[in-house]
Amino acid sequence: MNTELEERTSHTLSPGRFYPLGATLTPEGVNFALYSQHAQQVFLLLFDEADGDPIDIIELRHRTRFIWHAFVHGVRAGQLYAYKVKGEFNPAYGLRFNEKKLLIDPYSKALTGKFRNGDNLLLGYDPMADGKDLTKDVRDNTRIVPKSIVIDDAFDWQGDVPPEIPPEELIIYEVHVKGFTAHPSSGVARPGTYAGFIEKIPYLKDLGINAVELLPTQEYYVEDFLLAKGLTNYWGYNTIGFFAPESSYGTGAYPGSQVNEFKTMVRELHKAGIEVILDVVYNHTGEGNELGPTLC
Numbered sequence: 228m229n230t231e232l233e234e235r236t237s238h239t240l241s242p243g244r245f246y247p248l249g250a251t252l253t254p255e256g257v258n259f260a261l262y263s264q265h266a267q268q269v270f271l272l273l274f275d276e277a278d279g280d281p282i283d284i285i286e287l288r289h290r291t292r293f294i295w296h297a298f299v300h301g302v303r304a305g306q307l308y309a310y311k312v313k314g315e316f317n318p319a320y321g322l323r324f325n326e327k328k329l330l331i332d333p334y335s336k337a338l339t340g341k342f343r344n345g346d347n348l349l350l351g352y353d354p355m356a357d358g359k360d361l362t363k364d365v366r367d368n369t370r371i372v373p374k375s376i377v378i379d380d381a382f383d384w385q386g387d388v389p390p391e392i393p394p395e396e397l398i399i400y401e402v403h404v405k406g407f408t409a410h411p412s413s414g415v416a417r418p419g420t421y422a423g424f425i426e427k428i429p430y431l432k433d434l435g436i437n438a439v440e441l442l443p444t445q446e447y448y449v450e451d452f453l454l455a456k457g458l459t460n461y462w463g464y465n466t467i468g469f470f471a472p473e474s475s476y477g478t479g480a481y482p483g484s485q486v487n488e489f490k491t492m493v494r495e496l497h498k499a500g501i502e503v504i505l506d507v508v509y510n511h512t513g514e515g516n517e518l519g520p521t522l523c
Contacts (some may be wrong), residue, residue, distance in 0.1 A: 232284065232326055234270075234284055236283040236285050237283070237285065238285070239299075239301065240290040240298065242297065243258045244292040245292070246292035246294075247283055249375045250375065250381070252304055256299050256499045258296065258297075259297050259298075259308070260294055262294050263293060265315070265324070266277055266312045266313065266324065267324075270284055270287070270307050270313075270326075271297065271299070272285075272311060273302070274308065275307070276307075277340065277373065277482075280370070281377055291458045295409075302377060305483065306375065306376070307377075307482070308374060309331055309332070309374070310371075312326065312494065312511070318360060319361075323351050327367045328351050328367075329372040330522065331373065331374070331468065331522060332375040334470055335376070336486060337375070337378050337474070337482070337486050338375060339376060340373045341373065342522065344454070348366060348371055366500055378510060389503070390502050391502075397437060399437065399440050399498060399504065401469050404438070404473075405476055406461075414426075417423055419476065421477065421492040425491065425495045425496075435498060438501060439496065442506050443506055444472055445468055445472070445507065448466075448467040448513025448514075457496060465511035466512055466513060472485045472486055490518070
C-alpha cells in the first residue's frame, strides 16, 4: 500500500466554498469543506471500497480563515471519502497531527460501518513507547478506518411537519431504537432497525404516548475494553458522528441507506401524531481524552 500523500486525481477541481461544512452534493459534483486551525496541509481521499486504498488523493489548496475547501467535479452520491491532515505533532501544545491516520469527516452524514482498533492502529501515538501519548505512531491505518459517505439529501417527506404538541401535554416514551424490536417476540420483519421501529408504531399508539425520546441514534464508537470482552456499547453514549445516523440500526440495503431509513422512521412517527426527541451527548466524544483514538 502506497501511503505517500501526493495529489493524484482524474477529477477537475475548483476552489469551492467554505460553507457548508462537510460534503455538499450538487448536480456538478461535491463541495468539500473541513475546519482545521493549525493544519499545514489537508488531503481529501476518495475510495471505491471501504477497506481499500484511495483511488484519488486531492490536496485542499484553498483556505478561508481556518476552513479548507475544494469542489470536486464529477463526484456523485455514494462516494466514499476521508481525510489525512499534515501538521505539527507536539502534544505539549495540544497539537497531535498525524498524516498516517485516516480521519472521518466530523460533518459526515453517514459512515460505512464501525471502528475497530485492531493492534491499536486507531491511536495517533505509540502506546508502547516510553513517552506513551507523546510519541507519534507512524503506522498507516487507511484500510481499517470506516469511510464517510457522500449523501444525497433529497427525500420524499410527503409534506411532513412535527405534531408540535405543547410541552405540558407530552407523554414521552424513552426507547432504544435497536432494543425496542431486537427480540423475536417483537414480531417485526427487520428487528433492531429503524425500519423495524416503524412496524411497532401501532403498539406505541396503543400505549397512549405522543412522543418518543430516542436514546442516541448518532454514529458511536465502541470502546476497546468492551470489544476485548466480546461486548458492545449498547447505549451509544460515545458519539463520533453527530450528523450520521447509527449504521448498525440500518438494514444495510446499500452504503448510507441508514440515512433515508432514519428519515422514513421520523416521517411515519409524525404521521401517527408522535413527536420525536433525540438524546444527544455533548460532554464527550468517542475520541475520549488524550489517550483515546484519533478518529476525526
